[in-house]
Amino acid sequence: MRYAILCYDSETAIASWTKAEDDALIARLAAVERKLASEGKLGPNVRLMPTTTATTLRKAGESLVTDGPFAETKEQLLGFYVVECASLEDAIDTARLLAQAVTHGTGTYEIRPIATFDPGSFGP
Amino acid sequence: MTDMASIHTALASARPQALAALLRYLRDLDAAEEAFQEASLRALKNWPQTGPPRDPAAWLILVGRNFALDEQRHHSKTEMLPPEELISDLGDAETEFVQRFDASHYRDDVLRLLFICCHPDLPTTQQIALALRVVSGLSVKEIARAFLIGESAMEQRITRAKRRIGAANVPFETPDGAERAERLAAVAAMIYLLFNEGYAASGGEAHIRVVLCEEAIRLARLLLRLFPSEPEIMGLTALLLLQHARAPARLDAHGGIVLMEDQDRGLWNHALIAEGLALLEKAARHNRPAPYQVQATIAAVHARAAQPQNTDWAEIDRHYAMLETLQPSPVVTLNRAVAVAKIRGPEAALAMIEPLEDRLSGYFNFFGVKGALLNQLGRAQEARVAFGRAIALANTAAEAAHIRLHLDRLM
Numbered sequence: 001m002r003y004a005i006l007c008y009d010s011e012t013a014i015a016s017w018t019k020a021e022d023d024a025l026i027a028r029l030a031a032v033e034r035k036l037a038s039e040g041k042l043g044p045n046v047r048l049m050p051t052t053t054a055t056t057l058r059k060a061g062e063s064l065v066t067d068g069p070f071a072e073t074k075e076q077l078l079g080f081y082v083v084e085c086a087s088l089e090d091a092i093d094t095a096r097l098l099a100q101a102v103t104h105g106t107g108t109y110e111i112r113p114i115a116t117f118d119p120g121s122f123g124p
Numbered sequence: 125m126t127d128m129a130s131i132h133t134a135l136a137s138a139r140p141q142a143l144a145a146l147l148r149y150l151r152d153l154d155a156a157e158e159a160f161q162e163a164s165l166r167a168l169k170n171w172p173q174t175g176p177p178r179d180p181a182a183w184l185i186l187v188g189r190n191f192a193l194d195e196q197r198h199h200s201k202t203e204m205l206p207p208e209e210l211i212s213d214l215g216d217a218e219t220e221f222v223q224r225f226d227a228s229h230y231r232d233d234v235l236r237l238l239f240i241c242c243h244p245d246l247p248t249t250q251q252i253a254l255a256l257r258v259v260s261g262l263s264v265k266e267i268a269r270a271f272l273i274g275e276s277a278m279e280q281r282i283t284r285a286k287r288r289i290g291a292a293n294v295p296f297e298t299p300d301g302a303e304r305a306e307r308l309a310a311v312a313a314m315i316y317l318l319f320n321e322g323y324a325a326s327g328g329e330a331h332i333r334v335v336l337c338e339e340a341i342r343l344a345r346l347l348l349r350l351f352p353s354e355p356e357i358m359g360l361t362a363l364l365l366l367q368h369a370r371a372p373a374r375l376d377a378h379g380g381i382v383l384m385e386d387q388d389r390g391l392w393n394h395a396l397i398a399e400g401l402a403l404l405e406k407a408a409r410h411n412r413p414a415p416y417q418v419q420a421t422i423a424a425v426h427a428r429a430a431q432p433q434n435t436d437w438a439e440i441d442r443h444y445a446m447l448e449t450l451q452p453s454p455v456v457t458l459n460r461a462v463a464v465a466k467i468r469g470p471e472a473a474l475a476m477i478e479p480l481e482d483r484l485s486g487y488f489n490f491f492g493v494k495g496a497l498l499n500q501l502g503r504a505q506e507a508r509v510a511f512g513r514a515i516a517l518a519n520t521a522a523e524a525a526h527i528r529l530h531l532d533r534l535m
Binding site: 016017050 | 127129130133134136137138141176178179338342345346348349352353358361398399402403406409
């Protein structure tokens with residue numbers, strides 16, 4: 001079964017990290033990714049730019065383009081992983097591995113089974 | 125598990141919002157800072173056991189406010205207390221109300237906090253120092269180190285700045301549209317100055333002070349989160365990201381200046397460049413070009429060129445022409461001359477900058493550019509004179525060393 005693991009955290013908190021802290025986090029996540037890849041579990045994964053770069057199109061009535069993310073929330077969608085897991089338990093364990101690499105104490109991971117999956121047409 | 129490092133991160137990221145709300149309640153910067161300090165101490169004591177609250181800023185505002193009100197009750201029974209609705213102890217329902225109330229003021233609170241740091245009475249060095257101390261929460265020691273002056277001198281500078289703004293009476297009412305735009309422009313200018321101070325230091329040993337650049341970017345992003353549809357704030361943030369992206373390539377191993385055309389473009393930070401370009405693309409949709417956007421567009425032309433010879437100098441020239449009409453200044457014309465030299469040759473560029481000499485007679489870059497143009501024209505003797513003036517005006521050792529290198533080649 002394929003799952004999406006959607007990573008949420010406070011962007012303000014992340015923006016206050018130093019480059020060294022951010023680099024260290026990326027290195028820890030890369031280690032988890034290598035482990036998942038070696039087990040054949042790792043699919044496409046994405047780190048999003050800050051929500052300040054986001055543009056939102058609302059289709060209510062005539063479509064309206066606004067600057068900024070869709071919703072103003074305490075935690076923002078920062079990125080996601082697609083993983084291949086044997087069970088929901090396995091997917092939760094995988095999310096836990098990612099969470100453990102993120103050591104600053106906050107953050108939320110939403111685990112959602114994938115209904116259809118199309119890898120698309122372009123490479124990395 | 126909550127480790128101390130993560131608590132410090134939470135406190136640092138909640139600081140602007142929490143301090144800004146406390147300032148609205150207490151209407152005094154020192155009192156707000158003291159209340160925030162106290163709330164932070166209580167957070168350091170409580171959070172390791174309880175874990176950080178879901179909304180650290182709201183927690184700090186509440187605890188800081190209650191502390192300040194207790195203080196007022198203790199110390200000044202004779203003084204008038206603030207209106208009752210501001211001081212009542214809070215039940216759960218009220219807490220939620222106050223949190224919503226604070227959230228609705230978040231934008232103007234943080235803008236006010238930034239704005240009081242850039243009061244026009246304050247010299248820019250004081251504005252920057254104050255913003256670093258008050259908004260970013262850097263210690264006096266850290267700021268002093270960034271400015272390469274002694275800690276006590278920096279302490280004095282900040283104290284003096286605070287005294288001035290204390291007397292300046294910044295209004296606490298919610299600002300109207302025009303007032304808000306004015307504050308936004310002043311704050312953007314202060315962030316730009318802070319970045320420039322880091323990008324090309326105005327004195328001392330280190331030519332680039334990364335801390336100042338990073339803080340400026342942090343503040344620009346904060347401002348953009350507050351005002352997500354202001355194209356000029358997108359432009360400012362993009363400009364800082366695109367300029368800072370080159371930092372890893374701007375100095376060699378010995379701290380010497382490496383000109384853009386000689387930089388290893390593989391060292392540029394491509395994540396920052398991508399973010400800057402994305403913001404610029406968003407800003408362009410608004411069709412309201414203004415100075416930061418135009419400057420960012422120029423930086424973007426450089427960022428897009430994989431090799432120096434791919435640089436589209438004609439496009440850069442067009443953008444500088446636009447900047448000259450939006451924000452005429454001899455420095456802009458000087459920068460435009462560099463593009464003109466590439467398109468129409470050094471003679472045309474020299475003719476452009478010669479009328480600027482009176483106004484730029486104290487400006488290092490003017491004589492650096494002039495010397496280089498004269499040199500290209502084979503006028504070695506005049507080039508030597510210009511380079512000599514540049515060395516005399518150099519702000520940092522790296523600038524002087526860079527010009528000496530040109531002089532050596534002339535020998």
